[in-house]
Amino acid sequence: MQRYYLHGARIVLPDTVLEDGALLIEAGRIAAISPDGGGDATPIDLHGHTLIPGxxxxxxxxxxxxxxxxxxxxxxxxxxxxxxxxxxxxxxxxxxxxxxxxxxxxxxxxxxxxxxxxxxxxxxxxxxxxxxxxxxxxxxxxxxxxxxxxxxxxxxxxxxxxxxxxxxxxxxxxxxxxxxxxxxxxxxxxxxxxxxxxxxxxxxxxxxxxxxxxxxxxxxxxxxxxxxxxxxxxxxxxxxxxxxxxxxxxxxxxxxxxxxxxxxxxxxxxxxxxxxxxxxxxxxxxxxxxxxxxxxxxxxxxxxxxxxxxxxxxxxxxxxxxxxxxxxxxxRNPADACGLHDRGRIAVGMRADLVAVHLDRDGASRWPTITQTWCEGRLVFSATYPSGSASGSAFASLKMANSAAAPTTEPGVLTDRRSVATLNS
Known part of the structure; x- marks a missing residue:
């Protein structure tokens, strides 16, 4: 399974927020928080994004x-x-x-x-x-x-x-x-x-x-x-x-x-x-x-x-x-309420269910925008935004990750569960 090194994000942990943090994802799980580099893992630059649990x-x-x-x-x-x-x-x-x-x-x-x-x-x-x-x-x-x-x-x-x-x-x-x-x-x-x-x-x-x-x-x-x-x-x-x-x-x-x-x-x-x-x-x-x-x-x-x-x-x-x-x-709270203790928080050993959120407080939209979603380590959703925006900049590194992780797809097409949904916005 693809190894990812997500870096540069503001990461929401169970009890605090980690500025400019990184995660290593291996075999569908969170392998490390703020590791010293990602080794041979595919790097994904998430500067300008907040990373939260799925x-x-x-x-x-x-x-x-x-x-x-x-x-x-x-x-x-x-x-x-x-x-x-x-x-x-x-x-x-x-x-x-x-x-x-x-x-x-x-x-x-x-x-x-x-x-x-x-x-x-x-x-x-x-x-x-x-x-x-x-x-x-x-x-x-x-x-x-x-x-x-x-x-x-x-x-x-x-x-x-x-x-x-x-x-x-x-x-x-x-x-x-x-x-x-x-x-x-x-x-x-x-x-x-x-x-x-x-x-x-x-x-x-x-x-x-x-x-x-x-x-x-x-x-x-x-x-x-x-x-x-x-x-x-x-x-x-x-x-x-x-x-x-x-x-x-x-x-x-x-x-x-x-x-x-x-x-x-x-x-x-x-x-x-x-x-x-x-x-x-x-x-x-x-x-x-x-x-x-x-x-x-x-x-x-x-x-x-x-x-x-x-x-x-x-x-x-x-x-x-x-x-x-x-x-x-x-x-975390709904996961615990239904007895799913393997998800709902960013912690070592948890499922790599993750969401990258772009907050454009000074831009055209005041609402948080989901730009990428990972489910058990699989990148299942990503959105292309106009170049020059924080979301567009992050997507440039995601395109390189996609080429290594999944077959090429046309914009707007969902392929099988191992591939990525790339939706034009």
Whole structure:
């Protein structure tokens, strides 16, 4: 496997930031930090860049839009899987957990037949893509048929994370029946009468939910799969889910709930789009407020992969966090929360999942730009920028590295998993 010597970067370590640092990558792992030269390793000059660990995204349902970009339009699943793999590589996400909903009553791509097929399509693609694609199965507690299907998927070893969600009207993010109906009408382009029938079906499906949830959580824990609760809206609900075995909570609704979850040792997950927009789309608490209060453990991209890296840098500014603590929200903390202790930090022996970020504070864009992504030591994404920019200068050395590491490719073409995606910007 190709050996790389990355030098000249500002490197974000677990507890500090190393200025003008270097890394040696061998056999897909970080072999040394600031070694005295790279020997015969391929040198890559990263001056003007910040080097962070590959991002770990515990919850993103962007794959749904790759499958169904419009209401009642479905693309081939293997095509959709390949496209979301590319999107994650370009966003610096080296370990995405694709959130797949098993919720027949929600409509659209979330019916359980499509969900099951999508799980199998993702599983078949593992090991052939650019990044380490994993599966996050979401169980809607009011769905009476999906539980049996999820038990089978757990036995097959296809589930990387299980979350328990309740989108029935009257609690969580849908405090009223009208709020739920408005969401269904807008998101799935359904008439109001159909949305009303879905709401009634959900309310009826709550019968027997506790028994189904309990059995699923016990099964998940027995096979070593972490469990998350979703949209917790009270201290009592956090306590109940924690007692059941959940160790993560996704998108707690308010500050009291988030604080209670953190106090009992649960990882708390908030959306990166919430950080960028400065608000929740459903009226829940602001993610930046949770970060300032110390009640946010992790950020996820939720529905937009490109937001994850910028949200970490924005959190460092707005919450006045040291950069290594802000970066941990999207790397080390989510990796630890799901039990992946071989990644999420730049340290000797860790997977060489790395992301080079260009910060053009005085230029045309104030947002961090991902310029290169490595997944287990493979350069899986690089972007060509106009010559003369910091990104363009760094790419000159990358082109030499590419010629040694992979077959020549035309701009904009992804070849096999050993090659590089070179995308014109």
């Amino acid at each position: 991002l770990v995204d515990l919850h993103c349902d962007a794959i749904e839009k790759e499958v169904a970009p419009r209401a009642r339009v479905l693309f081939p699943l293997d095509f959709a899987v390949a496209q979301i793999d590319r999107r994650n590589a370009s966003a610096g996400i080296t370990t995405p957990f694709h959130a797949i909903s098993f919720a027949d009553t929600d409509g659209g791509v979330r019916d359980i037949g499509t969900a099951k097929a999508l799980v199998h399509a993702l599983s078949a693609y593992r090991g052939r893509g650019l990044v380490d694609n994993r599966i996050h199965c979401r169980y809607e507690v009011t769905d009476t048929d999906a539980a049996g299907m999820l038990h089978v998927l757990l036995d097959e070893g296809l589930v990387g994370l299980l979350s328990i969600m309740d989108h029935s009207p009257g609690q969580g993010q849908f405090r009223t029946v009208d709020a739920y109906i408005d969401y269904i009408c807008g998101n799935h382009a359904l008439p109001r009468e159909t949305a009303q029938a879905i709401a009634e079906s959900k309310l009826a499906g709550r019968a027997g939910a506790i028994e189904r949830i309990t059995a699923l959580v016990e099964h998940a824990l027995a096979v070593g799969v972490r469990v998350a609760s979703h949209d917790d809206d009270s201290v009592a609900r956090v306590a109940a889910m924690h007692a059941m075995g959940a160790r993560l909570t996704e998108f707690p609704i308010d500050a009291e709930t988030a604080h209670a979850a953190k106090a009992c040792g649960m990882a708390t997950l908030f959306g990166a789009p919430n950080v960028l927009r400065g608000m929740s789309q459903s009226g829940a608490m602001r993610a930046i407020d949770a970060i300032v209060a110390g009640s946010a453990s992790c950020l996820c991209s939720d529905y937009q992969p490109s937001t994850l890296a910028p949200a970490a840098f924005l959190a460092a500014e707005r919450a006045d966090l040291p950069l290594h603590e802000a970066v941990a929200l999207v790397t």
